[in-house]
Amino acid sequence: MGKDKKKINNGILLAILIFGCFLSTLNQTLLNIALSNLMDVFHVTATTVQWISTGFMLVNGILIPITAYLMKRFTTRQLFLSAMLFLLIGSIICAVAPNFSVLLAGRMIQAAGAGIIMPLMMSVVLTIFPVEKRGSAMGLLGLAIIFAPAIGPTLSGFVIQYHSWRWLFIGLIPLVLIVILLAYKYLVNVSETSKSKLDVVSVLLSTFGFGFILYGFSSAGSRGWDDLFVILTLVIGIVVTALFCIRQMKSDDPLLNLSVFKHKVFTLTSVINVLITMMMYADMILLPIYLQKGRGFTAFDAGLLLLPGALVNAFMSPVTGKLYDRFGAKPLFIIGLLFIIPSMWAVTDLSVTTTYMFLMIRTICLRIGLSFITMPLNTAGLNALPKQLGMHGSAVNNTVRQIAGAIGTAVVITIYTAQATSHAATVMHSNPSTTPELLKTLASILGASDAYYFMMILAVIALVITLFMPKKKKSTMQEQA
Template identity: 85%
Template sequence: MQEDNKKINKGILLSILIVGCFLSTLNQTILNIALSNLMDVFHVSATTVQWISTGFMLVNGVLIPVTAYLMKRFTTRQLFISSMLFLLIGSFICAAAPSFSVLLAGRMIQAAGAGIIMPLMMSVVLAIFPIEKRGSAMGLLGLAMIFAPAIGPTLAGFVIQYYSWRWLFIGLIPLIAIVILLALKYLVNVSETSKAKLDILSVVLSTIGFGFILYGFSSAGSKGWGDVIVVLSLVIGIVVIAIFCIRQIKSDDPMLDLSVFKNKIFTLTSLINVLITMMMYADMILLPIYLQKGRGFTAFDAGLLLLPGALVNAFMSPVTGRLYDRFGAKPLFIIGLLFIIPSMWAVTDLSESTTYMYLMVRTIGLRIGLSFITMPLNTAGLNALPKQLGMHGSAVNNTVRQIAGAIGTAVVITIYTVQATSHAATVMQTNPSTTADHLKSLASILGASDAYYFMMILAIAALAITLFMPMKRKAKVEEERLRS
């Protein structure tokens, strides 16, 4: 009877967490398709509007290191309900935002809630599933996490075309409220709390360090890489992050336990995670900008183009989770990257005549590749760690992913902006009679092509790192040693 009760609790717990994670991920990605629209509504540039995404990911990245402390200090129930409340309050502010700065502030508040959800959910999986079933469990979570970005762009495109971008937030409010009510009634705790102390200096250092690094990367698009502010921001950020890392290594009770990087498998999966995340987030922002600014497609058209690939990605996630349990990580990573590399190469020569169907097939190929990598990547890294480091591994994993996504987006938008400006000047020299509208769309197309070259190089680098991953038999021996 006790066992049945445990099963019921496990099912209810995971269901509520998955729905909360679905709404959080939907909220994070739903504005990607709206960036071009928001550039026109608030009269801001591409380098400014990308802060809607990079700012969200930065707050996530800054907050996630603190989640290891939060999960020791507070219960599953308290953390989940708090994160949903942040999401709710942020949605109200965004829905009523009179200016871009207020919209950005609302997104930051939403990000504070979203930052807690992902590491919390992964820690719950580590706590309630045995090591040999985590691949399948992560695959099911992946279905929920990837299904949100799958329907997000199409939903957002439809809402923007026929209603207003504000309805993207208004529509979320009742759904988040329902999840909060369900959590209050049914959510149970799976971890024990302790009176852990928060290292305030570490929080300050990580916030300043990551903030300056991201500001430097983001500002390079408008100011140029040689600008004093850009260089100074990057130098300050790197120095402060170095101090933060030294403090974590020397601390007896670190906020973020960096000893997880002593594990070879965890370190390799983290490096691959950085490269894959940079590509994934950058593509989700760059492709809609190319379609809308370069080709004149509507937001709804852009969303529809992304839908088939994202749906394939979502429904393949449970399959790749089971394949991971059976074959291990390395074969899946290699298969995935053999899909991703050609998918990036396929859009390095974009033009005004590149067909809608061509781009859709290419995006399906990219998403098939990503489905072989995203969830197995997280599972392989966390399975390689001893149980007492699982919580810190989850926090490090998510920190790495959010910061990589933010920097990747900033770098790709910077390359796009710089190259588009350069191409515009070249076109005007060779053909001075080009109209302003045609010049703008042509520059946007050529700038996007150049940015995809950079992303293809990242994919090749990820494949090179994958070759150093151990095969399943060796990884299995390591996992058994950690459990004993």
């Protein structure tokens, strides 16, 4: 009898966690389509408005290393409920935000919740599922993690076109409440807690280090790369982050265990992860801006354009998982990048006449490429580590990914803004009679094309690094068989 009860609990536990994770991931991409709408509502520039995304990822990136400590210190139930409460409070603040600063503050509070949930879920799966069932459990999580950002843009495009952007948050509130009530009733604790000490200095170093680096990257858009403030911020950020890394290496109980980088495969997959994440997040922000600012499409149209590719990505996820088990990571990465490079090249010469269908097919190709890489990339990296480093590997992985996403977004928007400004000047110079509307449109389209050139170069670099990945060994194939 006791055994049955445990079984049911696993199912319910996973369902509640997936629902919570779905909402927090959905929330992360919900506003990408709304950015150009918010630029008009609050009268802010592209460099300011992208903080809604960058700020969210930054808080996430800062919190993920601390989660390892939080998981030792508090129960699963306490952490999950606090994460959902942050999400709820943040959503309420965003829903009533009178100005951009309040909206951003609400987003940061939401991000605090989202930052805790991801690593918490991974560790719960590692705790409650035996090794042979982890793959399928992770597959389900993967579906939630990939499917949520997939429907986010279409959903928010629909809401913005027919209602106010505030409904994006008002709609979240009852759903988060349901998760809180379910978790309160059914969620059990799966981990033991211990009185471990928090290394406050490390927390401060990681917060300021990552914070300054990101702030420097995203200020470069409006101030230019040669601005003293930007250079100083970046230098301080890099120095503080270096101090953080040195402290982690010397510590007996580090916040982020950096010894995972001694494993070659983990290091290679981390570098590829950085490049892929930068491209993925940047594309999710840049394409809607081009469609809405450059081409005058509605938010709903822009969201619909991203939907087929994202659905393909979500449903390919379990398939590429199986392929990974059979062939290892290297062939999958190469196939994936051979899809990604042409799909980045295809949008390096965007114009006023680029068709909707062309962009949709291009986005589907990009997503097929990404699905060959995203999940297998994490699995390959974590599989290369000895068992005791698994959880640390996961924390390092998530941190690297969030920070890469935030830097990628900031850099791409910076390139887009800088290039759009210089193109506008060139167009004005060669044809002074251009109307302001047309000027804005042309500058936006040319700026987006240049930013995609940069992303294509990143994809080529990723392909070169992939060639250094070791092949799957015959012996490990036989062991698995």
